[in-house]
Amino acid sequence: MANRKYIVGNWKMNGLREQLSDIVEIAAIAEQNSQVDVAICPPVTLIAQAAGNVPGFTIGAQDCHFAAKGAHTGCLSAAMIREAGAKMSILGHSERRADQHEVDSEIKAKAEAIHTAGLGAIICVGETEEERDAGKAVDVVCGQLEGSFPDNAAATWLTIAYEPVWAIGTGRVPEASDVEEMHAAIRGKLVELTGEGADAVRILYGGSMNGGNAAELLSVPNVDGGLVGGASLTAEKFGPIIKAAAAI
Ligand code: PGA
Numbered sequence: 274m275a276n277r278k279y280i281v282g283n284w285k286m287n288g289l290r291e292q293l294s295d296i297v298e299i300a301a302i303a304e305q306n307s308q309v310d311v312a313i314c315p316p317v318t319l320i321a322q323a324a325g326n327v328p329g330f331t332i333g334a335q336d337c338h339f340a341a342k343g344a345h346t347g348c349l350s351a352a353m354i355r356e357a358g359a360k361m362s363i364l365g366h367s368e369r370r371a372d373q374h375e376v377d378s379e380i381k382a383k384a385e386a387i388h389t390a391g392l393g394a395i396i397c398v399g400e401t402e403e404e405r406d407a408g409k410a411v412d413v414v415c416g417q418l419e420g421s422f423p424d425n426a427a428a429t430w431l432t433i434a435y436e437p438v439w440a441i442g443t444g445r446v447p448e449a450s451d452v453e454e455m456h457a458a459i460r461g462k463l464v465e466l467t468g469e470g471a472d473a474v475r476i477l478y479g480g481s482m483n484g485g486n487a488a489e490l491l492s493v494p495n496v497d498g499g500l501v502g503g504a505s506l507t508a509e510k511f512g513p514i515i516k517a518a519a520a521i
Pocket of ligand 1: 443480500
């Protein structure tokens, strides 16, 4: 049986209070398309208010620390984002792997902390353009997956997002056949890592997904949803992606 589609908006470092109305509108569209799971991950500053405005809708975070508490200036624990109202968190996004030098072992520890706090996690993996050109894309992505894969992984709380770095924010999208090959490789790796429950772990595609290309990308075998950046910032742009997922 196919997995329920999961469409997640990653607002990155975008959004002030005035953008909260878009989350209310997005939640309303999600409610009308209830065969799809939808979430928005706004900046931490908006989590509590967003979660308060739309109680039935999933608000997530974009990161958390692996430690439960302590001397980590500027960081937030999983319990803190949970208390703010987050139900899940994106972890190991390529922008954090690049800008904050996050490594696989740290992302694995973060995922375990998130699970301990009772939240869901989306672990991001993806190759650079150089790695793809060198024919190493599958090896790089499967290596990241293995290295950042948490103990006690289960589809009830864990999702994987494949995001080719060169497709993020660029308007460039891989060929459907390349997405299919990579998602099949990730599925194979999940089988190796978790055995029987692997088919139920959702694998999202991310990187320049929009209302125009969502239907095609979301129809690729083993693509169980999308992680969307730029096109998730307004209800006008994100709504068509949710509807495309609902129509599949
Ligand atoms: P994009 O970002 O949709 O703006 O390409 C996706 C992501 O980085 O999650």
